[in-house]
Amino acid sequence: MSALDSALHQLAEAVKQLGLDDGLHDMLATPRRSMQVAVPLRRDDGTLQVLAGYRVQHNLSRGPAKGGVRFHPDTDLDEVRALAMWMTWKCALIGIPYGGAKGGVAVDPRLLSRNELERVTRRYASEIMPIIGPEKDIPAPDVGTDEQTMAWMMDTYSAHKGYTVTGVVTGKPVSVGGSEGRGGATSKGVMFSTFFALREAGVDHRGATVAVQGFGKVGGLAAQYLHDAGCTVVAVSDVKGGVYNPKGLNPAALLKHLRSGAESVVGYPGTDTITNEQLLELDVDVLVPAALEGVIHEENADRVLAKFIIEGANGPTTPDADAILEQRKAVVVPDILANSGGVAVSYFEWVQDLQAYFWSEDEVNDRLRALMESAYDGVSALSAERGVSLRTAAQMIGVGRVADAHRTRGLYP
Ligand code: NAD
Numbered sequence: 001m002s003a004l005d006s007a008l009h010q011l012a013e014a015v016k017q018l019g020l021d022d023g024l025h026d027m028l029a030t031p032r033r034s035m036q037v038a039v040p041l042r043r044d045d046g047t048l049q050v051l052a053g054y055r056v057q058h059n060l061s062r063g064p065a066k067g068g069v070r071f072h073p074d075t076d077l078d079e080v081r082a083l084a085m086w087m088t089w090k091c092a093l094i095g096i097p098y099g100g101a102k103g104g105v106a107v108d109p110r111l112l113s114r115n116e117l118e119r120v121t122r123r124y125a126s127e128i129m130p131i132i133g134p135e136k137d138i139p140a141p142d143v144g145t146d147e148q149t150m151a152w153m154m155d156t157y158s159a160h161k162g163y164t165v166t167g168v169v170t171g172k173p174v175s176v177g178g179s180e181g182r183g184g185a186t187s188k189g190v191m192f193s194t195f196f197a198l199r200e201a202g203v204d205h206r207g208a209t210v211a212v213q214g215f216g217k218v219g220g221l222a223a224q225y226l227h228d229a230g231c232t233v234v235a236v237s238d239v240k241g242g243v244y245n246p247k248g249l250n251p252a253a254l255l256k257h258l259r260s261g262a263e264s265v266v267g268y269p270g271t272d273t274i275t276n277e278q279l280l281e282l283d284v285d286v287l288v289p290a291a292l293e294g295v296i297h298e299e300n301a302d303r304v305l306a307k308f309i310i311e312g313a314n315g316p317t318t319p320d321a322d323a324i325l326e327q328r329k330a331v332v333v334p335d336i337l338a339n340s341g342g343v344a345v346s347y348f349e350w351v352q353d354l355q356a357y358f359w360s361e362d363e364v365n366d367r368l369r370a371l372m373e374s375a376y377d378g379v380s381a382l383s384a385e386r387g388v389s390l391r392t393a394a395q396m397i398g399v400g401r402v403a404d405a406h407r408t409r410g411l412y413p
Contacts, residue, residue, distance in 0.1 A: 001318045003082035003293040009319045011085065014395035017388060020403055027406060028399060031081055032099075033057040037127035039105055041120050044113050051120065052076075055103040055128040057137055058084035061405040064135055065101035066091055066343060068142025069149065071120075075104035082293070083142075086314050087343070089398030090336040094375045096347040101137050103128065109144045121149050125156040132157070134167035134354065140346050141171040143292070146217065147183070151176055167353035170346035179349035181364035187221035188365065189341020189372055190312045193333045194226060194286055196376040197308050201331065206230035209284040211306070213237050213276060214291025215254065215265050218312045218339065222288055223251035231286070235279050239291075240264035242279040243271035280304055289316035296321045304330070311335040326389055334391035336398060337372075337379055344371050
């Protein structure tokens with residue numbers, strides 16, 4: 001099942017639970033704007049390569065569109081559409097005044113030099129410029145992009161405008177209008193979601209065993225924060241494979257290892273090598289999928305033994321797998337809740353940029369925790385009240401709020 005199939009399936013379930021009519025369902029399933037652009041890149045060796053770039057604004061009924069930019073070789077329009085739709089429900093669920101968007105370029109950033117990456121980023125930013133802006137659509141980092149990518153996008157947009165516009169993207173370095181606490185925000189949110197889910201089940205998080213798939217921006221710091229909070233992180237992985245130590249890994253040391261030039265976590269001293277598939281099937285308390293979508297599916301779901309699955313990634317569990325996990329009574333904290341810390345602090349960053357007044361890291365973290373706790377409590381209460389999964393409850397709240405905005409605004413003309 002593709003990411004778009006999963007997203008549409010989840011939407012249909014929420015629409016059914018909410019009793020929305022077919023017209024509104026159609027409206028919510030259809031992106032408002034899909035833009036495909038050519039991104040010509042002059043390689044360092046002088047040759048020219050034309051890459052495909054995308055920006056999809058799924059919904060604009062509650063405010064400007066918001067969502068990350070992905071640089072990955074498999075990115076295509078359908079994937080971006082799915083990711084944009086999830087952003088719409090996520091922003092509505094946590095109550096921030098945005099619609100959902102997503103963008104991407106079909107490219108493997110690991111195969112580009114820094115100069116090539118900068119050229120791809122600047123050309124992509126200028127191609128999508130007609131539809132982005134602080135009051136229109138605000139990109140952020142996602143897979144394969146980072147705060148440097150955002151600094152180049154902000155600079156390109158500002159150069160075209162003729163003045164500095166910090167609020168056009170979020171996830172920027174603090175030195176150019178970024179927010180304190182944005183770097184680790186998604187991971188902090190994953191940690192809070194883990195705490196809330198375990199607390200609700202009466203399980204102490206201290207000593208809980210954790211496996212994290214995808215040791216990138218989200219998974220790397222989620223592993224570190226959970227370890228620092230007393231969990232035992234027994235396995236982590238990246239695109240090349242995973243490492244396992246039943247006594248526990250030291251994520252901070254692993255992150256340092258990567259920062260000092262190692263290409264993968266695989267081969268780290270004192271660990272056994274495992275595959276990404278084996279990592280998903282470890283008998284741990286908590287599994288954090290934090291890489292790509294569709295990794296827990298019909299074929300492997302019955303071998304996923306974790307009691308709590310905290311979705312750092314967007315769309316890691318297909319609807320077929322959800323049904324299998326539900327039967328097994330595994331608790332799945334869904335992506336639009338579990339990884340919403342990133343967009344929450346992106347919202348804080350945008351607010352700070354618009355006001356040109358910046359907050360302390362403690363203030364950011366306190367507001368993040370409060371926002372996520374209130375979203376989690378709302379989802380958990382609705383799940384209990386209606387006897388539906390946390391995912392369906394989260395989707396119902398998100399989709400319901402967007403549907404309300406459509407009804408209240410009415411249809412033009
Ligand atoms: P990233 O590029 O920083 O890290 C991705 C990690 O996944 C890397 O370790 C990479 O090696 C690994 N990976 C890639 N392909 C893989 C594969 N096929 N199997 C196993 N591992 C693989 O990206 P990120 O920003 O950490 O994003 C990870 C996930 O979290 C994505 O689903 C993204 O949409 C989601 N997300 C990110 C943010 C954010 O703020 N960055 C916010 C919300 C959700």
